[in-house]
Amino acid sequence: xxxxxxxxxxxxxxxxxxxxxxxxxxxxxxxxxxxxxxxxxxxxxxxxxxxxxxxxxxxxxxxxxxxxxxxxxxxxxxxxxxxxxxxxxxxxxxxxxxxxxxxxxxxxxxxxxxxxxxxxxxxxxxxxxxxxxxxxxxxxxxxxxxxxxxxxxxxxxxxxxxxxxxxxxxxxxxxxxxxxxxxxxxxxxxxxxxxxxxxxxxxxxxxxxxxxxxxxxxxxxxxxxxxxxxxxxxxxxxxxxxxxxxxxxxxxxxxxxxxxxxxxxxxxxxxxxxxxxxxxxxxxxxxxxxxxxxxxxxxxxxxxxxxxxxxxxxxxxxxxxxxxxxxxxxxxxxxxxxxxxxxxxx
Amino acid sequence: xxxxxxxxxxxxxxxxxxxxxxxxxxxxxxxxxxxxxxxxxxxxxxxxxxxxxxxxxxxxxxxxxxxxxxxxxxxxxxxxxxxxxxxxxxxxxxxxxxxxxxxxxxxxxxxxxxxxxxxxxxxxxxxxxxxxxxxxxxxxxxxxxxxxxxxxxxxxxxxxxxxxxxxxxxxxxxxxxxxxxxxxxxxxxxxxxxxxxxxxxxxxxxxxxxxxxxxxxxxxxxxxxxxxxxx
Numbered sequence: 394x395x396x397x398x399x400x401x402x403x404x405x406x407x408x409x410x411x412x413x414x415x416x417x418x419x420x421x422x423x424x425x426x427x428x429x430x431x432x433x434x435x436x437x438x439x440x441x442x443x444x445x446x447x448x449x450x451x452x453x454x455x456x457x458x459x460x461x462x463x464x465x466x467x468x469x470x471x472x473x474x475x476x477x478x479x480x481x482x483x484x485x486x487x488x489x490x491x492x493x494x495x496x497x498x499x500x501x502x503x504x505x506x507x508x509x510x511x512x513x514x515x516x517x518x519x520x521x522x523x524x525x526x527x528x529x530x531x532x533x534x535x536x537x538x539x540x541x542x543x544x545x546x547x548x549x550x551x552x553x554x555x556x557x558x559x560x561x562x563x564x565x566x567x568x569x570x571x572x573x574x575x576x577x578x579x580x581x582x583x584x585x586x587x588x589x590x591x592x593x594x595x596x597x598x599x600x601x602x603x604x605x606x607x608x609x610x611x612x613x614x615x616x617x618x619x620x621x622x623x624x625x626x627x628x629x630x631x632x633x634x635x636x637x638x639x640x641x642x643x644x645x646x647x648x649x650x651x652x653x654x655x656x657x658x659x660x661x662x663x664x665x666x667x668x669x670x671x672x673x674x675x676x677x678x679x680x681x682x683x684x685x686x687x688x689x690x691x692x693x694x695x696x697x698x699x700x701x702x703x704x705x706x707x708x709x710x711x712x713x714x715x716x717x718x719x720x721x722x723x724x725x726x727x728x729x730x731x732x733x734x735x736x737x738x739x
Numbered sequence: 740x741x742x743x744x745x746x747x748x749x750x751x752x753x754x755x756x757x758x759x760x761x762x763x764x765x766x767x768x769x770x771x772x773x774x775x776x777x778x779x780x781x782x783x784x785x786x787x788x789x790x791x792x793x794x795x796x797x798x799x800x801x802x803x804x805x806x807x808x809x810x811x812x813x814x815x816x817x818x819x820x821x822x823x824x825x826x827x828x829x830x831x832x833x834x835x836x837x838x839x840x841x842x843x844x845x846x847x848x849x850x851x852x853x854x855x856x857x858x859x860x861x862x863x864x865x866x867x868x869x870x871x872x873x874x875x876x877x878x879x880x881x882x883x884x885x886x887x888x889x890x891x892x893x894x895x896x897x898x899x900x901x902x903x904x905x906x907x908x909x910x911x912x913x914x915x916x917x918x919x920x921x922x923x924x925x926x927x928x929x930x931x932x933x934x935x936x937x938x939x940x941x942x943x944x945x946x947x948x949x950x951x952x953x954x955x956x957x958x959x960x961x962x963x964x965x966x967x968x969x970x
Binding site (some may be wrong): 405480510511512515516518519522523525526529530533541545548552555572704705708 | 740741767771774790791794795797798801802803806807809810813870872915
């Protein structure tokens with residue numbers, strides 16, 4: 394019986410079914426995570442501002458995300474009369490689909506990825522650079538000034554910060570000697586890259602804030618200047634998809650930070666007494682804990698910092714991060730070469 | 740079988756979207772079809788086993804070049820009815836040129852003979868067991884380092900040229916000097932005044948002490964920047 398099943402899983406149909414099952418096993422927990430991230434954000438912001446946050450629906454307000462989702466589903470999707478309807482509806486779907494698509498290569502434990510591909514980092518970078526299209530298309534298809542302004546801002550912002558993000562990733566790749574995410578995490582067994590590359594870690598985190606349009610870089614949706622930016626015209630599920638896409642992207646960027654700098658699923662203090670005890674906790678738990686840790690910083694910055702002005706944002710991206718990351722890349726590569734620490738590619 | 744199916748699927752979408760790039764009425768739709776075409780081309784690269792090229796195609800063309808392209812097209816105000824006016828007149832001419840090119844291509848291709856030993860003479864056959872990313876890196880940074888660096892230099896020159904041609908500082912922009920801003924204290928920015936009841940700003944004079952801001956070199960029509968301090 395089991396032999397038959399294993400043989401079936403080798404056939405094309407079996408591989409397809411297995412992949413679908415794997416994808417569901419990843420996406421369903423991810424969507425629940427996204428739902429509870431919105432809850433966590435409201436709770437964290439609430440306690441930072443001495444409020445209670447959602448506390449009415451269910452115990453401790455735990456059913457609030459589902460109440461919101463049901464409310465969204467029963468609202469009417471309004472399509473503005475001057476809009477381009479097909480593109481208008483496609484934009485939120487694209488944003489959401491891309492936020493899910495990138496998860497195909499994220500390893501939550503040693504070898505636990507749907508697709509353990511050789512160019513994992515490039516794949517992540519490619520998918521996250523596509524994210525800008527959902528926003529541009531939304532801004533253009535809405536046929537509204539505010540939406541278009543928001544889309545312009547967002548496109549300029551995301552393209553700018555991708556450049557320095559790319560250099561930071563290359564620095565990590567120089568240290569890891571591979572483009573494979575699994576290999577990058579395994580290269581951090583001796584020391585997490587966040588420690589030797591600490592300035593890059595901070596810059597990467599700030600760039601991810603800009604890449605996900607989160608506060609203090611949320612000028613594409615700055616409600617005090619351009620109402621709600623690129624999604625002014627969106628309502629009901631089309632709005633919900635943007636919203637979910639943004640939060641899924643936050644989790645994605647946090648897990649990218651975790652994989653590149655915080656040692657992915659690896660337990661801390663490996664090789665010491667404490668490390669022995671920590672390794673008893675399975676890898677996926679460590680991974681989720683680290684992702685939550687990074688996500689908390691996302692929420693913390695939102696509660697703490699005022700929104701950047703547009704020119705300040707551009708100045709930070711092009712005049713501070715770009716030269717600094719380029720300098721650090723050359724420095725790291727030089728030190729690695731001089732000390733003979735360069736890992737050899739397989 | 741699966742690979743062949745996938746190939747025909749992506750190739751069909753690629754060709755269909757390429758046709759739509761030319762035929763779409765709306766220029767923004769054209770660019771979006773172009774992006775779809777790029778994306779399918781990268782899928783074909785993946786099928787061919789060139790995963791690095793596939794990802795670079797998406798990152799560079801879809802993620803950066805096409806975004807700028809889309810930007811430009813969205814900002815343009817093109818009247819397409821006007822552009823299409825002469826189509827009837829120029830169509831035979833265009834078709835004739837196309838036909839000539841097609842015939843020439845056909846002649847070249849039919850007369851082309853490929854020596855059977857060419858495959859073995861390829862410059863850089865991929866060694867077994869290496870990833871094509873590593874292989875590509877080894878080739879580019881050893882045998883072809885000069886060509887690689889020179890092409891980079893050409894791009895740099897083009898970039899500098901574009902910046903030099905477009906960057907015109909007319910001296911009217913007010914720049915933010917972060918160092919100066921942080922160095923400001925309440926002593927040199929704030930004045931406490933006794934405000935008489937009913938007195939307006941005009942009677943009291945300037946509420947803010949004059950700050951030693953760099954005055955923009957104003958052009959003749961630019962009067963707003965001088966009155967800015969009083970509000």
